[in-house]
Amino acid sequence: MSEHSNTRIYPSSEQDRQLIRDELVELLKTVHFANSKRYPALLSYVVEKTLSERTDELKERILGIEVFHRSPDYDTNSDTIVRVAAGEVRKRLALVYHESEVEHPIQITLPPGSYVPEFFRATPQEVLVPPSAFDQLALQLGREQLLPTSVEPRLSRIGQWKIGAALVLIVLAAGCAALFVHVRAAARQTSIDLFWQPIYASRGPVIICPGALVRSPTRSYGMTKANKKDDYPFTSMATTIAITELASLFTTNQIAYAVQPTSSITLSDMREHPVVLMGAYNNEWTERLQSDLRYRFAADPAREILDEMNPSKIWIRPASLPLQEEDDFAIVGRFHSKLTDNLVVLIAGIGKNGTQAASQFVTTPRYMDLVSQHSSDWESKNMEIVLKVNVVDGKNGAPSIEAIYVW
Numbered sequence: 001m002s003e004h005s006n007t008r009i010y011p012s013s014e015q016d017r018q019l020i021r022d023e024l025v026e027l028l029k030t031v032h033f034a035n036s037k038r039y040p041a042l043l044s045y046v047v048e049k050t051l052s053e054r055t056d057e058l059k060e061r062i063l064g065i066e067v068f069h070r071s072p073d074y075d076t077n078s079d080t081i082v083r084v085a086a087g088e089v090r091k092r093l094a095l096v097y098h099e100s101e102v103e104h105p106i107q108i109t110l111p112p113g114s115y116v117p118e119f120f121r122a123t124p125q126e127v128l129v130p131p132s133a134f135d136q137l138a139l140q141l142g143r144e145q146l147l148p149t150s151v152e153p154r155l156s157r158i159g160q161w162k163i164g165a166a167l168v169l170i171v172l173a174a175g176c177a178a179l180f181v182h183v184r185a186a187a188r189q190t191s192i193d194l195f196w197q198p199i200y201a202s203r204g205p206v207i208i209c210p211g212a213l214v215r216s217p218t219r220s221y222g223m224t225k226a227n228k229k230d231d232y233p234f235t236s237m238a239t240t241i242a243i244t245e246l247a248s249l250f251t252t253n254q255i256a257y258a259v260q261p262t263s264s265i266t267l268s269d270m271r272e273h274p275v276v277l278m279g280a281y282n283n284e285w286t287e288r289l290q291s292d293l294r295y296r297f298a299a300d301p302a303r304e305i306l307d308e309m310n311p312s313k314i315w316i317r318p319a320s321l322p323l324q325e326e327d328d329f330a331i332v333g334r335f336h337s338k339l340t341d342n343l344v345v346l347i348a349g350i351g352k353n354g355t356q357a358a359s360q361f362v363t364t365p366r367y368m369d370l371v372s373q374h375s376s377d378w379e380s381k382n383m384e385i386v387l388k389v390n391v392v393d394g395k396n397g398a399p400s401i402e403a404i405y406v407w
Contacts, residue, residue: 009106270342
């Protein structure tokens with residue numbers, strides 16, 4: 001019997017590059033790409049740039065200019081075509097390989113949070129019975145040789161029993177080898193897989209619950225948190241981007257989800273389904289469910305993150321700087337809520353930049369890999385992370401970890 005495992009390849013030879021180009025051609029013929037212009041263009045561009053060893057050019061702005069013909073000064077915050085298209089490409093690649101009935105010797109993926117594709121080779125692994133097992137088998141059979149299936153000897157009952165026992169041994173040895181291969185594959189789970197594993201294992205669709213806003217002339221920001229009586233709540237662009245990143249991750253992993261704003265979700269919904277809460281001061285359920293947590297958002301209008309175990313520790317945006325230059329802070333949490341008796345994932349910043357940075361953190365492997373440097377026993381427990389993100393001209397830098405608590 002044989003098993004297949006995907007081994008990542010780094011195309012250094014012309015033969016590898018040609019195999020990848022051949023796979024790209026086959027992908028673009030599938031129904032998931034053939035009827036579109038936008039997604040094949042993006043996939044072809046990022047693959048060719050990677051094969052040419054020019055991955056430094058795979059940046060959002062460059063892709064917007066080169067692939068989607070945006071002007072060099074276009075606003076990537078308001079025009080999210082690159083991120084949306086990349087999410088759709090990830091989803092379509094996953095569907096091709098999931099639905100395909102033919103072998104793909106090469107597979108192309110686009111990791112969440114990155115525009116640099118990765119390439120994998122499907123390599124068969126022969127599961128062989130170790131020689132020692134055959135040696136034992138030969139001793140048990142008195143060094144008798146098993147006859148070819150085309151020969152029909154007259155076997156005694158004892159001979160038949162011995163051959164049956166031999167076959168059982170072979171099956172057991174092969175099963176053990178297959179189990180070893182399976183365990184090896186499970187061990188290759190990424191930090192993203194480990195963080196979201198409780199969601200993947202849950203029953204029914206997960207609810208993505210973003211904060212909702214309504215206009216308010218009495219508030220300094222011109223908006224306030226929506227409630228169930230408001231007819232036209234809306235979400236910020238930063239929250240919309242965060243939803244897109246999360247939806248792309250769930251789609252890639254074939255996780256059913258629904259988006260339901262905080263102004264319409266009920267306690268019954270959260271008791272029946274795991275929920276991802278997005279946003280802090282625009283999400284009433286964040287305020288209600290954070291009583292289980294060590295790190296919490298202070299009551300509005302304080303706009304701070306507090307440490308319940310260390311009251312002197314406070315994370316606050318510097319009020320002396322313009323909003324476009326203020327560093328922001330966020331909480332990423334994964335915990336079993338006492339109120340809902342169900343799983344809750346919290347992705348929330350003091351401001352919109354923090355929420356967007358938190359969403360990027362939990363969908364980007366290189367950021368989630370940092371968690372293991374701070375805690376070695378977080379995979380199956382409740383956890384909280386306080387993040388900091390530097391903001392320049394309203395744009396986020398890379399998020400960094402301020403504190404972690406695991407329980």
